[in-house]
Amino acid sequence: MKNNNNNFGFALFCLLVLSYPLQLWAASNEVQSIRIWPSPENTRVVFDLAAEPAHNSFALDNPDRFVIDLRQHKAQARLPGTDGEADLITSIRSSYTASNQTLRIVLDLSSKASANVFSLPPTGPYGHRLVVDFKGEQRELPVAQARAQRQPGRDIIIAIDAGHGGEDPGSIGPSGTFEKNLVLPISRRLAELINNEPGMKAVLVRTGDYFVHLNRRTDIARELQADLLVSIHADAFTSPQPRGAAVWVLSLRRATSEVGRMLEQKERHSELLGGVGDVIRDSTQERYLAQTVLDLSMNHSMVSAHQAATHVLTELGQITRLHRREPQAASLAVLRSPDIPSILVEVGFISNPQEEQQLRTAQHQQRLAQSMFQGLRRHFRASPPADSLFAQQRTREYRVQRGDSLSIVAQRHNVSVDALRQHNQLNGDTIRIGQVLRIPD
Incomplete structure (x- = not known):
C-alpha cells in the first residue's frame, strides 16, 4: 500500500511539473510589430508574432470595425507602433482579458470592407505572422x-x-x-x-x-x-x-x-x-x-x-x-x-x-x-503585331528590275522620289539592277 501511495504521489508531481510549463507557454504569444501594405486592389495588415497564433475574427458596423481575438496571449499593455498607413485603416487599438488570456485587437475602418484572415509560418526575414487582407475595389485598367x-x-x-x-x-x-x-x-x-x-x-x-x-x-x-x-x-x-x-x-x-x-x-x-x-x-x-x-x-x-x-x-x-x-x-x-x-x-x-x-x-x-x-x-x-503602329511603319523592300528608274519605282509604290531617295540614303537618282530599295510606308 505504501508503494502505491508513493507511485500516486510521483505521478501527481510529474503532472504538476508538466502542466505548469504548458500553462506558461500557452500564454506566451506577443505582437512584436504591425505592418500595413496598401495596394490598388487591397489593404494588407500584417501582425508579426512571437508564436503561431490561435485566433478568431469578426466584423462590426456602425461604425465599421474589424476585430481579432488572439488567444493564449500574454498581457500586453499597448501595441507596437505601425509601419505604414492606409486610407482604410483609421486606427488600431487593443484590450486584454486576463481571465481567458485573450488580446482583442480592433481595427477602425473608414468604410466597410470584407476581410480574409490567415496565418503564415516563419519564412525569410519574418517569423510567425497573422495577415488580414481587406479587399478593395478592382484597379481601373484604362x-x-x-x-x-x-x-x-x-x-x-x-x-x-x-x-x-x-x-x-x-x-x-x-x-x-x-x-x-x-x-x-x-x-x-x-x-x-x-x-x-x-x-x-x-x-x-x-x-x-x-x-x-x-x-x-x-x-x-x-x-x-x-x-x-x-x-x-x-x-x-x-x-x-x-x-x-x-x-x-x-x-x-x-x-x-x-x-x-x-x-x-x-x-x-x-x-x-x-x-x-x-x-x-x-x-x-x-x-x-x-x-x-x-x-x-x-x-x-x-x-x-x-x-x-x-x-x-x-x-x-x-x-x-x-x-x-x-x-x-x-x-x-x-x-x-x-x-x-x-x-x-x-x-x-x-x-x-x-x-x-x-x-x-x-x-x-x-x-x-x-x-x-x-x-x-x-x-x-x-515581329510587330499585325494591327500595331509598328506593323504599319514596317519597311517594304523592292529589288530593282531591268527598265526601272527611281521615279518609276516611286510611282509604282505611291511614294515620292525624295522620300525614296532619303529612305535609302541615295545621293542621286542612279539605281542598278538587283539593288534592294527600302520602300517607306
Whole structure:
C-alpha cells in the first residue's frame, strides 16, 4: 500500500511539473510589430508574432470595425507602433482579458470592407505572422478599356512586373539590400523609356511597395491585353561567386501541364479564348477544341517569348556580364500564361557583393533599363503585331528590275522620289539592277 501511495504521489508531481510549463507557454504569444501594405486592389495588415497564433475574427458596423481575438496571449499593455498607413485603416487599438488570456485587437475602418484572415509560418526575414487582407475595389485598367475594340495602328502593350514587393522582400544581398527595392526602380525606368517611344505603351503591374499574388500578375497582364509580360528580378545563389544577367522563358513540359490545369477551369475559357468559350461551352467536343486552341496559343507565345528573350539578352550583353548567353527554360509562375508571351529577366546576382553594389546605383539601373528597352524595341520592330503602329511603319523592300528608274519605282509604290531617295540614303537618282530599295510606308 505504501508503494502505491508513493507511485500516486510521483505521478501527481510529474503532472504538476508538466502542466505548469504548458500553462506558461500557452500564454506566451506577443505582437512584436504591425505592418500595413496598401495596394490598388487591397489593404494588407500584417501582425508579426512571437508564436503561431490561435485566433478568431469578426466584423462590426456602425461604425465599421474589424476585430481579432488572439488567444493564449500574454498581457500586453499597448501595441507596437505601425509601419505604414492606409486610407482604410483609421486606427488600431487593443484590450486584454486576463481571465481567458485573450488580446482583442480592433481595427477602425473608414468604410466597410470584407476581410480574409490567415496565418503564415516563419519564412525569410519574418517569423510567425497573422495577415488580414481587406479587399478593395478592382484597379481601373484604362488601357484595356481603350483597347476593348482593337484599332489599326494601336500601341504595343508591355506589362512590366517588378518582382516581389510588400512583405515579400525577395532575395537579400550581403549588405542587406532587398531585391524588391532594386527591381521596382529599374521597372519604372524601363516603363518611362517605353512610354516615350511612339507605338509602345508600358503598364506597371506593381506601382509601389506591396505584394501582388503570382497568379494575379498574369491576370493583370491579360486584362491589359498585353502583347508581352516582362518580369524583372535579381538572382541569388548560396555562394557569392555567380554573377551576371539571364533571361528565362517557360519550359515546354511545364507549359503542357499548365494547359491541362487551365482547361479544367471552365470559367476561364471565355477569357483565355477571346470569347470563343461561350460558343463551344457544353459541347461534347469542348475539351478537345479548347485543347487545340490553347496549344496553338501556347506555341505562339513560347516562340514569341524566346525571340524577345534573345533580343534582350543581346542588348544586356553590351552593358553587363551574362550568366547565360541563351534563354533559359523554367516553370516559374509568371511565365505560365498560355496566351501572353512572357519573359523573366534576372538583372544580376544580388548575392554577389560587387554586383549587389552595382545594382544599387542609378547609373547601372538606367543602363539595364535602356538595354532591355532596346531589345524589346528590336523584337517588336522585327515581329510587330499585325494591327500595331509598328506593323504599319514596317519597311517594304523592292529589288530593282531591268527598265526601272527611281521615279518609276516611286510611282509604282505611291511614294515620292525624295522620300525614296532619303529612305535609302541615295545621293542621286542612279539605281542598278538587283539593288534592294527600302520602300517607306
